[in-house]
Amino acid sequence: MASSTPQGSRPALPSVRRATEADVRSLAALWALAFPGERSAEERARGLREGGAWGGIENCWVATTGSRLDGAFRTLPLVMHLLGRPVPTLGLAAVAVAPHARRRGLGAHLCRAALRIGRDRGDLLAALYPFRTDFYARLGFALAGELHRYRFPPEALPAFDGVDRVYACDDPLATLPSLYETLLPSSHGLVKRSSKRWEAVLAASPLAFGIHGRGGASPEGTPRGYLLGSLRKLPRGAGREFRVTEFLAADRDSYRAGLGWLSAQRDAWRQVTLDALPGEQLHGLLTHPQLAGTSNARVLWFPSATILRGPMVRILDTGGLLERLQPARGTVLDLEDSEVPENRGRWEVATDGSAGVRRTGEPGPDALHIADASALLAAGRFPGLELPRPGFSPLLGLPDFRLLDDF
Ligand SMILES: CC(C)(COP(=O)(O)OP(=O)(O)OC[C@H]1O[C@@H](n2cnc3c(N)ncnc32)[C@H](O)[C@@H]1OP(=O)(O)O)[C@@H](O)C(=O)NCCC(=O)NCCS
Structure with a gap:
């Protein structure tokens, strides 16, 4: 090479x-x-x-x-x-x-x-986890997505029904990967996983629970959702905490069954740590969404969750990416990119769907920097690709960027 x-x-x-x-x-x-x-x-x-x-x-x-x-x-x-x-x-x-x-x-x-x-x-895209954000922002990367880390006693969650549909997975490798695979076409941010990658995920989160649909197990035994996590002892003999590392559900009913099941474990665990997407609005479900062990932080305002930030993404190949994602016809976009000059210019999506996406000239004075364009893409606000959009039904109706894997 x-x-x-x-x-x-x-x-x-x-x-x-x-x-x-x-x-x-x-x-x-x-x-x-x-x-x-x-x-x-x-x-x-x-x-x-x-x-x-x-x-x-x-x-x-x-x-x-x-x-x-x-x-x-x-x-x-x-x-x-x-x-x-x-x-x-x-x-x-x-x-x-x-x-x-x-x-x-x-x-x-x-x-x-x-x-x-x-x-x-x-x-067409690049993704990474930054040691420091500004270093990669200069190279055109933008932060993508957000998680809200809640810590709460299990009884703070409603006792949703469906608890009996949640079961300990004896052989998670046999069923969870196929569920995950079926969820990919309704996801924004998830990456495809190899079986070796699955083995590593399951080794890092030794507790695995599947969630059956209302009618019970599907003929293939594929669940409708799953919870992965690990248990740890809380300091000073305060009991155990279940830290949820992944919680995916194909439908709202299975999602609620998972939450109801966590609620039902109140006599086993003293605390749950759960990272939720902003769109889940988990605070609305908790009896009192105040972070454990905290007092009011701003007169009468209290800390509720910690915001977690992780991946950064960058558009690598604007033409190829737009061809793949198919923005609205007639979209015109001016881009600046000092690192990958092939991205720089005026991009136009044909109005009749025939000529696809073309770079037609120089960018105008209000051109978007590639990092800003990348941020808009992750947020579902990229010109011509704004959410909601036809042909894409996000998981649980939540369009938030969601990347579970770290690398
Ligand atoms: C993070 C890491 C890769 C950076 O490597 P590096 O070679 O020092 O990076 P650069 O020289 O390109 O940039 C570092 C800084 O030095 C500055 N710099 C570059 N050349 C310079 C020069 N000739 N004189 C003075 N400063 C210089 C850069 O502008 C940058 O400034 P900043 O602090 O404002 O961002 C390195 O510190 C490392 O290996 N850390 C441990 C592993 C790690 O965290 N990796 C990142 C994983 S995401």
Whole structure:
């Protein structure tokens, strides 16, 4: 593979090449140092050789000076569902610069190289979890989505019926992946999962409960929803907390059954932690949605949930993405993109549906920056693709951006 370094602009920075078996040891050592407290260098080396939930050495890239490793990153081949449509997505992960090479532009240089690699292989979007938002905002990424973390005693939830339809999954790998797969066309943000990825998800959340539909198990045994989580002891002998890590339901009835089941566990657990989408309006269901252990924060106002922010997304290929998502006919959009110049310009969607999406000229003075356009896309407010839109029925009627996986 030829170098992916942008030509000319930063001659002092090393070029980027695909990693090989010979890089495994130094890569594993760099990542163990850059991400302390996660996996050891030995575990990382094994994962790279054998292939883990996100693949192995084949999606790793390095920048070296002589035999010395200066930096690295991974280009995960994700398929994210945006507005229900599958979108090939660059998962930019494990960006790391060796301590000797930091703060001279190499981190940004690696990200630019990754964007180019993603575009060249046909990715339409890029996604990542930032160590610091402004670093990636300069490269065109925007924060996507939001979760509200509620902590409450189980009895704060209504005792919705359907509790008896929730069951402990003996073999979650046999049924949950197929349910998840059927939900993808009604999701905005979920990524397709391999079976290895499912194994990793279930290993991290050892408790798995399925939710049957009202008529009982479907002929295939596929549930209508599921809850994943783990239990932990609360400090000072205050009982146990059930931390819900995933809660997906195909319909409102199964969603309520899941909540009713959590409510029914009040004599077993003292606390539930649940991350809800803003659109779920969970505060409206709780008897008193005040965060456990807090007092009023602003005279009579009380803390209710913690806002969690996670992924950032970036449009990589405007023309390809618009072709895939099919904005309203006649949409005209001016874009600025200093990192990926192919995105820059005036984009027009044909009025008669014949010529598709075309770049027709220079952007006007009020052009959207690519990061702002990416933010609008995640929020369901991209010009010509505003929600609600025909042909897309979001899960539970909630159009919020929802990405459960981290990478
Ligand atoms: C995060 C990390 C990759 C950044 O790498 P880096 O090579 O230092 O990044 P850059 O040099 O491109 O940018 C860092 C800063 O140095 C500045 N900088 C770049 N060249 C510079 C120069 N010649 N002189 C002074 N400052 C410079 C950049 O403008 C940037 O400024 P900011 O603090 O305002 O954002 C690196 O610190 C690292 O590996 N950390 C541990 C792992 C990690 O957190 N990875 C991120 C995963 S999302």
